[in-house]
Amino acid sequence: MTPVLLLPAALAALAALALPLLIHLARRTEQRPTDFAALRWLRERPRPRHRPRLDEWPLLIARLALLALLALWLARPAVFGAADDTPVVALAPGVDPTRFAAGGVRALWLAPGFPSVSDAPAASGPIPSLIRQLDAELPAGVRLRIVVPTILQGADAERPRLTRAVDWQIVPGIMPAAPPARTSAPVIAVRGASRYIAAAAAAWGTRDIASADVALRSDTRAVAWIAAGPLPERIRAVLDGGGTVLTGATTPIEQDTTVAVWRDTLGMPLVESIAVPRGRLLRFTRPLTPAAMPELLDPDFPRRLRALFTPDAPAPVRVAAADYAPSAGAAAYSQPAADLRPWLALVIAALFLIERLLATRARRAVAP
Structure with a gap:
């Protein structure tokens, strides 16, 4: 240490430190007057002497x-x-903790906060991130053993790379899986669109196709708004509610930060995503005419257009534990004092x- x-x-x-010394040096002891005989007959007057006390x-x-x-x-x-340099045994959810109650080690769950195995974890978290966090928080010389079931849930696209070699122990079992997320596209309202957007919406089976002055339903979460002028308040309300709005190239947008979400065969952007506080704001970069945008005549145009409103499917998170063993060689983390x-x-x-x-x-x- x-x-x-x-x-x-x-x-x-x-x-x-000089203050207490000065206070004690300047201290005056209590003085009491005492009657004494006359001193006028004394020839020499004694001088009082002071010394620090x-x-x-x-x-x-x-x-x-x-x-x-x-x-x-x-x-x-x-x-x-x-x-603490006690060896650590980390158990993934789905592992029986009673089999690893050996002495001389610190057993904990791979869960947020790394609770002891004697306590049930309050919540679950992504296993790869928790493994990396545990490796970063442990001192360099601490031995780490990770016990996982045969099938892992919550894996990401990269095997964990740690600062130490770990004992990766696999036991029979499977981690509990989270319920699958729904990725269905929302019902899309089309307002003031060109005939190409209206035809694509009709191919989707959308019936909510109307002119720009027709009101939206209260539960509308996606709008294709191809009309002149700035976004009206009812369209901005969809964005404020976390919805998605697709606009034409002439719609004035205040923000400048854009990301291309659809490109043509030459790599030029057809639709760009614009940063907004809430929701998703998409905008065509060209006029909706075949001369400026030949993709309008592509048979695949309705599907590509609808994909802009469809949430991305979640990445696969299920993996065999034998194929996900961490590797060593990452740079060591500095431990806090x-x-x-x-x-x-x-x-x-x-x-x-x-x-x-x-x-x-x-x-x-x-x-x-």
């Missing part, structure tokens, strides 16, 4: 120590290398109580 001061400049507060030594030491500890607390003392200020605060509080007891006791001299 290596003790350090994260803010050593705060030790300048040690100059305050420090009284109340226990109180002085307590005050000096209290100020020194306060300065040390401001300097943020910490220690590196104080982390253990903060000693909470423990130092307890010592300061105890010393303050001692100082108050010494300063307020009944049988002491006049207080400095």
